[in-house]
Amino acid sequence: MSELPGELLYTRDHEWLRREDDGSVTVGITDHAQSALGDLVYVELPDVGQEVSEAGEMAVVESVKAASDVYAPISGEILAVNEELADDPEKINSDPYGDGWIVRMNPSDSIDEDAMLSPDDYQEFIDGLDD
Amino acid sequence: MGSRTPLFDQHIESNARIVDFGGWDMPLHYGSQKEEHHAVRARAGVFDVSHMTIVDLSGERVRDFLQTLVANDVAKLKDYGKALYTCMLNADGGVIDDLIIYYLSETDYRLIVNAATRDKDLAWIRKQAAPYDVAVNERAELGMVAVQGPKARELAAGCIGAEYRDAALALKPFNGMQAGTLFIARTGYTGEDGWEICMPAEDAPKVWDCLLAVGVVPCGLGARDTLRLEAAMNLYGTDMDETVSPLEAGLSWTIAWEPSSRKFIGRGAIEAQRNAADNxxxxxxxxxxxxxxxxxxxxxxxxxxxxxxxxxxxxxxxxxxxxxxxxxxxxxxxxxxxxxxxxxxxxxxxxxxxxxxxxxxxxxxxxx
CATH class of the missing domain: 2.40.30.110 (Aminomethyltransferase beta-barrel domains)
Structure with missing residues (x-):
């Protein structure tokens, strides 16, 4: 059973986002997502400064099994990418909510919390999926 | 729910992620596909391959039949237990399946074919066998494991009858033998040394549990695929199928052209491409x-x-x-x-x- 950090917001595409004190947002994929993908072997990251739009393809995570798109949970500018994933993509497997973060963004609008899932809602959502 | 092998409960016990594979509920991995992969390269891993189809053929003319059915030549099999890798072709030279044939006696051979192609393989084999009066007996009651890795044979020897150990460890590559209820062959699909063991379904959990107890790592279909890819061993349905000739799938070495009088199915079609410059x-x-x-x-x-x-x-x-x-x-x-x-x-x-x-x-x- 995966543990869901309570301070994060989640999407139905299995991304999480955390609102930082400086107004930026950190984004990664959930424990459920990394577990379903299996051992990660490559992460294709966006460029810093790139503008991404909500639900648009933002990054690609590739496991031994398959390639999977990571979608931007919100629109905004990429402020930073987790460069360490280039040499160590398995950080996403070992610490999906911490060292395995993928990008930090500057949101272009205020975050619509109603469009996101709370930890409880996300748990309910993945419980309803065919594992 | 798909078909389950005799080892399904063992997979659940080891926390396998179960996936559908050709109608079978099979383990993809037990936590980390990469670690399972490395375990096989460094030491020993075991795969449940009970979903594969085992077919025993018997009859006075079984050898004549096999010399027609497959592109390699079973005449190469002269000693008990010797194995041959080959393709079974259609009339156009396309690959119906790849398989291993074991020589058990002048009148008995064992075929191991892929799980995903079971139905069409059995239909094809039965149809081609009819004129030869060969009995085609699917052995669905048998389970099968592959123990692979540099330490695989040494460790697995502790899990077979003591009276068969020396003979089993003395098996040369691509040779097999009956060891009590187990049929042990020094074959595999990983590029490592090891055994593949066929056995009655009721014996499979005991053998599996023993292998894990002596330190062999349970490995899923995920690691099986990365290991076979590194070993450049073809996967049926992916690297070749009925639209592809063995000559264009890196399998020329499995075709026995001599004697030229042997008219195996598909020979005419692939002979025409044999020396083509544009293959x-x-x-x-x-x-x-x-x-x-x-x-x-x-x-x-x-x-x-x-x-x-x-x-x-x-x-x-x-x-x-x-x-x-x-x-x-x-x-x-x-x-x-x-x-x-x-x-x-x-x-x-x-x-x-x-x-x-x-x-x-x-x-x-x-x-x-």
């Missing part, structure tokens, strides 16, 4: 850029043409992406692969990529 090449690719090669990606050979990756993936041993590809004829050693709209650099390399734990590509080189 597609079946090659290994090593990705020089970052990324991962995947099945069906387009390969571009500048000035020559295009081909396709048949099997692509990540090689845990080389820590780089590799693939098998069918490419246009020509003399070249570089190409590009289209991945999400970008052209990545690949080198055409000699296969296997890995054999007996050692990387065979010299030099692998740095990521560009």
């Amino acid at each position: 597609q090449r079946f090659v290994g690719l090593l990705l020089e850029d970052r990324g991962v090669l995947r099945n069906h990606q387009k390969v571009v050979v500048e000035g020559i043409g295009e081909g396709e990756i048949t099997s692509g993936g990540f090689s845990p041993t080389i820590d780089r992406s590799i693939g098998l590809a069918r490419l246009p004829a020509g003399d070249y050693d570089r190409a590009k692969v289209e991945v999400r709209g970008k052209l990545l650099n690949v080198r055409v390399v000699k296969t296997p990529f890995v054999r007996n734990g050692e990387i065979q590509i010299e030099p692998v080189g740095e990521i560009q």
